[in-house]
Every structure is written in structure tokens, then in C-alpha cells.
Amino acid sequence: MDDLLKLDQAHVWHPYGPMPGTQEPLLVESAEGVRLRLADGRELIDGMSSWWAAIHGYRHPVLDEAVRAQVGRMSHVMFGGLTHEPAIRLAARLVELTRMDHVFLCDSGSVSVEVAIKMCLQYWRSQGRPEKRRLLTWRGGYHGDTFNPMSVCDPDGGMHALWRGVLPEQVFADAPPVSLETSYVQHLSDLIEEHASELAAVIVEPVVQGAGGMRFHDPRYLHVLRELCLTHDVLLVFDEIATGFGRTGELFGMDHAGISPDVLCVGKALTGGYMTMAAALCTSRVADGISRGEVPVLAHGPTFMGNPLAAAVSLASIELLLSQDWQCEVRRIEQGLHAGLAPARELPGVADVRVLGAIGVVQLDHQVDMARATKAAVDAGVWLRPFRDLIYTMPPYVSTDDDVAAICQAVIAAAS
Ligand SMILES: *Cc1c(COP(=O)(O)O)cnc(C)c1O
Numbered sequence: 001m002d003d004l005l006k007l008d009q010a011h012v013w014h015p016y017g018p019m020p021g022t023q024e025p026l027l028v029e030s031a032e033g034v035r036l037r038l039a040d041g042r043e044l045i046d047g048m049s050s051w052w053a054a055i056h057g058y059r060h061p062v063l064d065e066a067v068r069a070q071v072g073r074m075s076h077v078m079f080g081g082l083t084h085e086p087a088i089r090l091a092a093r094l095v096e097l098t099r100m101d102h103v104f105l106c107d108s109g110s111v112s113v114e115v116a117i118k119m120c121l122q123y124w125r126s127q128g129r130p131e132k133r134r135l136l137t138w139r140g141g142y143h144g145d146t147f148n149p150m151s152v153c154d155p156d157g158g159m160h161a162l163w164r165g166v167l168p169e170q171v172f173a174d175a176p177p178v179s180l181e182t183s184y185v186q187h188l189s190d191l192i193e194e195h196a197s198e199l200a201a202v203i204v205e206p207v208v209q210g211a212g213g214m215r216f217h218d219p220r221y222l223h224v225l226r227e228l229c230l231t232h233d234v235l236l237v238f239d240e241i242a243t244g245f246g247r248t249g250e251l252f253g254m255d256h257a258g259i260s261p262d263v264l265c266v267g268k269a270l271t272g273g274y275m276t277m278a279a280a281l282c283t284s285r286v287a288d289g290i291s292r293g294e295v296p297v298l299a300h301g302p303t304f305m306g307n308p309l310a311a312a313v314s315l316a317s318i319e320l321l322l323s324q325d326w327q328c329e330v331r332r333i334e335q336g337l338h339a340g341l342a343p344a345r346e347l348p349g350v351a352d353v354r355v356l357g358a359i360g361v362v363q364l365d366h367q368v369d370m371a372r373a374t375k376a377a378v379d380a381g382v383w384l385r386p387f388r389d390l391i392y393t394m395p396p397y398v399s400t401d402d403d404v405a406a407i408c409q410a411v412i413a414a415a416s
Contacts, residue, residue: 001027001039023371026378031058034396034403036383044383047393047407051385052210052242054273056320057396063272066316070309079105079305086311091279093318097251099260100281104298105306109241109267110144112278113203115300116263117148120201120235123286126293134168136195136202136234138188140175142212143203143239152203154212157388171195175209176217185224196232201263203237206253207356210242214361214392216354219256226259235286241267241278245318246326247394249334249357262286272317277310321397329397333358336401337393340408344415351389360408361392362415373414382410391415 009021017023027039034057036044049055056063070086077084091103104119106112117135124132135152142157143149150158151167154175160167173191177184192202206222209215222238229236238261243253247269250256254264263286267278290298337360344353344362351365368386377384384393384407391414393407 004039026383033057033059034399042378044378044381045395045399045403045406045410047377047382047384047395047410049269049394049396050273052247052268052394053271055245055247055269055397056272056317057398058273060272060320060398062320063274063313063316066313067274067309070312073308075309076304076307078303080301084306084308084311086308086315087306090311090315090318093315094266094279094281097318098264098266098281100264101284102282102287104280104282104300105311106278106280106300107302107304107307108144108276109265109278110146110149111302112241112265112267112280113143113149113152113239114146115280115298116203116237116239116265116282117201118300119263119280119282119286119290119298120237122293122295122298123235123289124200126289126295131198132200132234134170134195134198134200136171136173136192136199137204138173138176140209140213140215141203141205141239142210142242143205144241157212171199175213175215176221178215178217180218180220185221188221188224189228192228192232192234196234199232199234201235201237202229203239205239205241206243207248207256208243208253208359211387213388214354214359214363214390216356219253222254222257222259226257226261229262235263236261237263237265239265241265245269245321246330246397247357247359249327249330270317271310271314272320274313274317275307275310277307277314326397330358332401333395333397333399333404336404337408340405341411344412347412347415350415358397359392359394360411361390362411364389364391364415368414376413376416377410380406380410380413382407384410384414386414 028036029039030037034045036046094103104115121133137152140154143152151170240252244266262283264281271277337355341353341360344350349364352363354361373386391411
């Protein structure tokens with residue numbers, strides 16, 4: 001075990017880490033249900049769902065079987081000129097659930113945002129309006145780590161100062177307030193009107209801003225954006241990579257407002273956390289616009305596009321979710337988080353405690369000491385990954401009331 005960790009430290013990059021690594025990661029041997037089993041024998045309840053993804057927990061028999069069955073047929077074939085049942089059925093299911101028309105399958109969330117942006121820019125090029133190539137978003141967002149998604153991440157959190165001259169310069173509105181404020185609606189309206197002639201699209205995370213700051217906002221802002229985009233001839237992109245598949249209490253964040261964008265990104269929980277796959281979906285209007293252009297194709301085609309293993313497990317994960325009263329489970333977890341995190345309000349240094357769906361957030365009034373907070377949670381038997389001033393959890397939907405209570409106690413231990 002020490003050998004492995006030495007090799008890890010010497011050679012393996014970890015997310016947002018230096019090289020060689022300075023913080024020793026925990027070595028995970030296996031995982032089942034909501035529990036990670038460490039190489040040293042300890043067990044931790046996973047309060048992170050492996051970054052929003054493992055909504056059904058680990059080694060779910062239905063998902064394991066879907067992967068096994070697909071391995072027995074084929075693990076992968078190229079998607080250019082070939083197609084297969086798992087990808088077709090997955091795309092059809094996604095279209096049905098999202099009210100979109102067309103699906104582009106890709107390898108990761110960041111790539112799906114790249115594809116979404118390419119769709120929007122190419123749509124306007126095809127209309128003979130290539131000057132419409134900038135994006136507008138609100139501050140506090142997160143859309144991935146490749147360069148175009150980075151350009152619409154929060155400018156501070158996304159380290160835009162470091163990348164000046166490299167990142168495309170986008171238009172930023174202030175971060176959305178929690179509740180509906182007419183002055184903020186006016187701010188959005190003014191900004192979109194002012195930049196309409198150069199804007200290809202507005203891109204936002206609906207209802208919950210994830211890794212950009214774990215902030216929630218009134219779903220009526222989505223109506224406002226939908227109206228403004230229609231009025232000013234700007235496309236609307238929703239990034240549901242974190243919010244999709246029930247996390248906020250509705251199947252998608254946009255369902256809180258009952259509206260649809262022109263382009264939609266999904267990822268993370270799409271595969272139930274089994275492997276990497278994401279999708280960019282669009283309406284017929286966008287697809288027709290692109291396909292009637294001078295270059296009548298969407299020039300994108302990842303090597304592992306439509307991977308059959310990932311498509312098969314995605315389909316199984318969606319069917320598993322919809323086969324149960326998932327909304328009731330998410331509401332149960334929401335209540336558990338409300339009750340369990342309430343005492344955090346009394347702690348010194350805590351600025352805010354908020355819960356929406358199966359998401360619980362404790363925000364401090366200072367930067368969290370990541371190593372100490374993580375250790376406090378691990379000592380309480382729970383895996384958490386705090387960042388900036390945030391200690392937060394999004395448990396797997398299969399977490400029991402006792403699991404949720406244990407997670408809340410660990411959040412409080414970490415905050416203390
Ligand atoms: C995680 C995330 C992404 C990036 O997805 P990756 O699979 O990590 O590339 C994009 N947008 C949102 C909202 C996310 O939460």
C-alpha cells in the first residue's frame with residue numbers, strides 16, 4: 001500500500017493538484033452501496049456521490065449487470081458509419097425526457113459544453129451572422145476545464161487572470177441573487193440587449209450553480225433568460241451536467257421553471273457514475289440551421305463517441321431511476337439534510353446553511369482548511385471534499401436516513 005502511494009505521489013496528477021502531490025490521497029480498494037472501502041480496512045460513507053455522479057451508489061446489481069451484458073456483446077465500436085442499440089435507445093430516452101430533438105454523445109461534460117458552444121457558433125455562421133460568436137453568462141458558474149468552458153466559468157474561480165490573452169473574452173452578468181429581484185432582471189435585460197449583435201448564446205446552470213460556488217437561485221430567472229433570448233435573437237444553453245437526473249428535486253433543473261433551452265448539456269449522473277459519458281442535445285431549429293449552412297455538418301466526432309458500455313449503463317441508470325419513486329427519495333434526503341445541518345447555523349465562522357433537493361451546503365465566512373476539514377469528516381466515517389469556503393454534500397439517492405444523519409454530523413465536524 002505504501003508502495004502504491006509512493007508511485008502515486010511521484011507520477012500521478014490528481015485534480016487541481018501540484019506535481020509531486022502534497023496531500024496524500026486515500027487509497028480506495030472497492031466500493032459498494034454508499035460505502036468506500038479503503039485499503040487500510042476503513043469504510044467511509046460517500047457524501048460526494050463521486051462528484052454528483054454515483055446517484056445509485058456503487059456496485060448496483062442492475063448497473064453491474066448492464067455492463068456485464070454489454071461487455072459480452074462489444075465494449076466499443078467506432079460511431080462513424082456504424083451505430084448500435086445502446087446509443088440509439090439512450091438518445092431516444094434522453095429526447096423523451098428533455099423535450100429536445102437531437103443528441104450528440106460525447107466523452108465528458110467539458111466536451112459536451114465544447115460541442116454545445118460549437119453548435120451555437122456554427123448556427124449563427126450558417127445564418128450568415130458570424131459576428132454572433134460571444135457568450136454571456138452570470139458570475140459564479142462552472143462549465144468545465146477545457147478552454148471554451150473555462151471562458152464561461154466564474155472569472156475569479158476560473159483563474160481568468162492567469163489566462164488573459166488565451167481565453168475568449170465573454171460577457172459576464174453579476175451572479176444571480178437567491179430570490180427574484182427586478183433590478184437584477186433589468187441588469188440581465190440591459191446586458192443582453194447591449195451585446196445582442198455579438199452574442200451567440202447565453203449559457204447558465206439552471207437553479208444550482210455547482211463547482212462555481214454551490215449557489216441556488218429562483219427558477220423564475222430561467223423564464224427571464226428564455227424571454228430575453230427569444231426577444232434578442234440569442235440562443236439559450238442550459239448546462240445540466242450537475243443538476244440533471246433528479247439532484248435538485250426535479251428531473252432537470254429546468255423543470256423547476258417548465259421551460260426548455262435551445263441546447264442542453266448532461267453528464268455526471270448520466271451513467272450512474274460508472275464511466276465517463278455526456279451529451280449535448282439541441283432543438284430542430286438549431287440542427288436545421290447548422291445543416292442548411294455552407295458547411296452542412298457538425299464537424300465533431302470523438303474516437304469513443306457513443307461508447308456502447310457507457311450508453312448501456314446510462315440507459316440502465318435512467319430506467320432504474322424512473323422505475324422508483326425517486327422524487328420521494330430525494331425529498332427524504334432533503335429533509336434529512338435540513339434537519340441534520342440545522343445545528344451548523346450556530347457554529348462560529350458559518351455564514352450560511354442551505355439545502356435544495358439532495359444537496360446540502362455549509363458556507364463559512366473564511367477559506368476552509370481543506371486538509372483539516374477532510375480529516376475531521378474522515379474521522380467521522382464520511383468522505384467529503386470541501387473547497388474554498390464550502391463544505392457540502394450530495395449523497396447517493398440510496399443513502400438511508402442514518403447515512404444522511406452521519407453525513408450531516410461529519411459536515412458539522414468538518415465545519416467545526
Ligand atoms: C462537472 C461539470 C462540468 C464538466 O464536466 P466534466 O465531465 O468534469 O468535464 C461542466 N459543467 C458543470 C455544471 C459541471 O458540474
